[in-house]
Amino acid sequence: MKHIFNILLVVFVFGSASAQMVMDKGYIKMEMTDISSTGAQSADLGMLKGAEMEVHFSGDKSLTSISLMGGMMNMSTLVDKKTNKTDLLINAMGSKMWAEETTETASANDVAKSVEGMKITYDESQTKEILGYTVMKATITRADQPNMKMEAWVSKDIKISSDFIPGMEDLKLKGYPLEINIDANGTKMSIVTRDIKNTIDESVFVLDTTGAEKIKMSDLSGMMGGMGM
Secondary structure: OHHHHHHHHHHHHHHHHOOOOOOOEEEEEEEEEEEEEOOHHHHHHHHHOOOEEEEEEEOOEEEEEEEEHHHOEEEEEEEEOOOOEEEEEEEEOOEEEEEEEEHHHHOOOHHHHHOOOEEEEEEEEEEEEEOOEEEEEEEEEEOOOOOEEEEEEEEOOOOOOHHHOOOOOOOOOOOEEEEEEEEEOOEEEEEEEEEEEOOOOHHHHOOOOOOOEEOOHHHHHHHHHHOOO
C-alpha cells in the first residue's frame, strides 16, 4: 500500500501549499467521504474512510492535520514561511515521531518528489458551488504515472501561494481545492470540504513534540510502508 502513502502526501501538499489565501487567517476542514480499490488491498482501505484534514493558517504559518482510523493515527505538518522550516509530527496509537527540515533539504523528500512532473489542466466551463464558493474543474496528471489522475474543484476566490511549502515552488494552482477526487492504479478517493472559518486559535501553531522520536523526513515513506500504508 505504499502508493496510498504517496497519495496522502500529495493531499498534504495541496492542503498546505494552498493555505496562503486572500483571508489573513482561517480554518478549512475536509473529509475523505469515499475510498475504494479493485485490488487485494480493498479491505484494508476501509479504515481510511472518514479521515479528516484540517488546515489552519495565519500570516506566515500553516498547520495541516490529518486524522486517520478514527483518530488512532494523526499526522500534523507545521510550516513557517518566515523561518523556512517544516515540522511533521505523527502520533500513531501513542507512538510519536517528529521530523523537521528547511528549504535546503525539502527538495529531496518524498513530498517534493510526489509533485514533480505534474500537469494541471483547467476547464473553466465546468463549475459548481461548494459552501458558497464557486469552483472550477482542474485535472492533474503525470506523464510517468498514466494510471493516476486527480480532479480538483478549485475556488479562485481563495488564492494560492505556491512557494508557501519549501520544495513546492513549481506547483501552480489558481486557487484552493475544495474537493479532490483521485484515481490511482485502481484506488479511488473523494475528499470534500466540510467547513470554512475566518478565525482560528493561534495556539494550534505550537506542536507538542514531548516524547516524540526524532527521525529524518526521508525515512517516512519506508516507515509508512512498514505500517501497511
